[in-house]
Amino acid sequence: MAGFSDRIGILAYALTPLSVLLSSRESILSLLTGISYQHFNFLHRWTGRIIFVQSFLHTLVWTIIEGKLYQPQPSVFQTFIAEPYIIWGCFAMLFITFLYVFSLRRVIRWTGYEFFKKSHYVVASLYIGACWGHWDKLYFWMLASLIVVLLDLGLRILGIGLNHIGYTKSGYLGFTPATAILTTFGTSPSPALRIDFTHPSPSWRPGQHYYLCFPALSIWQSHPFTTASLPPTSTGSAPHHTYIIRALSGETAKLAALARDAGGEGVTTPVILTGPYGAAVTPGTENLLAVAGGTGISFALPVVLAALNECGGSRAGLVQLVWVVRRVRDLKWVEGEMGVLRERAREGGVDVRVFVTREGGPEEVEKDVVVVSGDKEVEDGKIEGVVGTDTTILEKPEEDSVNISIIAANSSGFSITYLGGAHPDLGAVVRDYIERCPASGGRIEVMGSGPAGIGSALRSVVAECNDGRKVGRGEEKADVGLYWDDRLL
Ligand SMILES: Cc1cc2nc3c(=O)[nH]c(=O)nc-3n(C[C@H](O)[C@H](O)[C@H](O)COP(=O)(O)OP(=O)(O)OC[C@H]3O[C@@H](n4cnc5c(N)ncnc54)[C@H](O)[C@@H]3O)c2cc1C
Incomplete structure (x- = not known):
């Protein structure tokens, strides 16, 4: 029993550096594989759960041995529990239990994401220290874990420095945050915000995101947002960043309040950015259907624009953008970009379908x-x-x-459909697209971002539309891929 308990404890130690590695944002694994750090987070959660179960079994078995099987009792157990290495072990068990319980989705919803994130960092570091104190002969696993934690932190600080340290306007070397222009749309408790700024930063690819920190609100928080603009094509010009953000109840709500209190349009605020993060998204085919719900447009828009730029005027496939919005005035979030797409649609380069869910027609706008x-x-x-x-x-x-x-006007290749309180039938939308897109465009890629319901609907219809037998006969349109931009961490 003691041998089993020790072995399972050693396995928990050995899994710790891997678990830390799988959680890091400046991920070495992403660098090696090209897979985004978010996808490794799923494995981080599972290795964490395994470590918790292993630690629990290790503690339980040793408690039975020392508290029941060894004699005489209770003196054996009293001596055992007073040993410093056992006290460290009890703390380690306490910390890993905290990490497990406070990472449950329901508990995160209850405590708030910021509490989860900050307490997770602190308690995980304490857990590593307590494990070292408990059994220092296995210190190297904990040292490896600490090295990964510090490397992640160091690379992040370096990233911020590279993005913001340079010659200031006064000619001295210094730290310059980007100056962002905030535009608020609507006055509801959760309005949409557009953030625009031009700032030297490493180039990004469509679908990638940056972490933005707003020092006017707090220097201790940074949040991920997908860049809705395209990176510059020519070297030398400073990139223009655009973000479309839905104000929720935390930092984003404070940002909306900041814009509102300062008087609405044209408000500026400093921004510190780290990134870019996430895998570069490329359709890999000429038949692209991009589906966005609400602020999911920040993902779909650059993907569509990049696909159009790639092929110029001559395109074998069909590019279609489907955007589901609550009200037609939401189109103002990306008014300029929609103007560009309207022009391209007139020329036949792209199809744009907008579905307005909360208005029944132009007269209800x-x-x-x-x-x-x-x-x-x-x-x-x-x-x-x-x-x-x-x-x-x-x-x-x-x-x-x-x-x-x-x-809100309909024009050639650009349609607006009012649904008056209903959701669009995305199954019909995808099937209609598959029907219309040319076989010469090759296989079909569906890319989507937005509310989870849109993701589920797309998964079902894409699964239905795939047909291996047809693909075997050379009908590439029966090969339909799906990329869903998952924003839930
Ligand atoms: C890769 C990625 C890209 C994103 N791109 C966009 C975008 O372009 N536009 C947009 O409006 N939203 C985007 N989001 C979601 C956005 O990050 C959250 O809405 C924002 O962080 C909420 O901040 P808050 O303090 O107001 O949240 P709160 O109102 O406090 O919490 C609401 C929910 O937001 C999520 N959240 C809060 N903080 C974070 C955080 N630091 N990291 C991840 N999730 C968090 C949690 O699920 C939480 O339950 C993206 C998220 C991810 C993961």
Whole structure:
């Protein structure tokens, strides 16, 4: 029994550096394999669970041996539990239990993501220290784990330095954050934000993301956001970054409040960025269907634009962008880019289909209104929905609604469908695309980003549309691939 318990404990030690390696953002494994660090996170969670079970069994078996099997009791157990290496062992077990319990999705939802992230770093480091104290003859596994932790941290600091240290405007070497312009869309509690800045940074590929830190809010938080713009094609020009962000309840809500408090459009704030991260996404075929839901457009847009740029005017396949938005005015998030796509659609280079889920037709398109109740903004939306004596409705200038009617117009290759409270049938959308795309374009790649429901719908329909027998007969259109941009960590 003691031999079994010791061996299982040694295995838990040996798995620790691997588990740490699988969790690092500056991932050596990503460098070697080209696979994004996010995908290794799945394995990190499983190795962590295995370490927890092994540690638990090791503790249980030794407790039975020392507390029950060895005699006389309770003196044997009392001497055993007072040994310093056993006290370290108890702490290690406590820490690994904390790591396991506080990593459960339900608990993360309850404690908040930031608490999870910060406590995970601290307690994992304490766990490594406690393991070293418990059995120092196996110190090398813990040393290896610490080296990986420090390497990850060091490379991240180096990355920030490379992105931001250089000659400042005054001519001295210094740290210069990027100056980002914030644009807020809508006045709901969770508005969309657009962030734009030009800053020298390593080039990125479509679908990759940066971690953005907003020092005006906190220097202790950075969040991942997908770059919606394309990297510059010519060397020498500073890259322009665009991000489309949905304000939730943490740092992004504070960012929306910062923009709102500073007066809306054209607000600037410093940004510190690290990255780029994530695997470069390339369709690998000329038949590309990109599906985006809401802010998922930050993934789909650069993928589509890059595919169009790659082939120029002559294209054997069909590129189609499907964007599901709540309201037609959401098109303003990427108004300029949509203008470019509209032009390309007119020339026949791309097909754009927009589905508006919360409006029934152009006549229902809401004016962009700010509703003020007393001193407080309550909600954007329908004028009829607001009652109360102290309520004032401040309509945005007339030109705004003219603007919306321009971006909401149907044109050749660019269609807007109003669903009035329903979701689009993505099965029908994908099947229609497969029907229409030319066989000369080769196999089909579907790429999507957005709410999890869109991901599930795409998985089902893509699985249905694949047919090995047809592919065997040379019908490449029956070979349908799917890449889902998973934003849940
Ligand atoms: C690779 C990747 C790319 C992303 N790209 C975009 C994008 O282009 N546009 C966009 O609007 N959103 C994007 N997200 C999601 C975005 O990172 C979160 O919405 C944001 O971090 C929420 O911050 P918050 O403090 O307001 O969250 P909270 O309101 O506190 O929490 C809401 C949820 O956001 C997630 N979250 C919070 N902090 C983080 C974090 N540091 N890392 C990962 N997830 C977190 C958690 O699941 C949490 O449950 C992306 C996420 C990932 C992983």
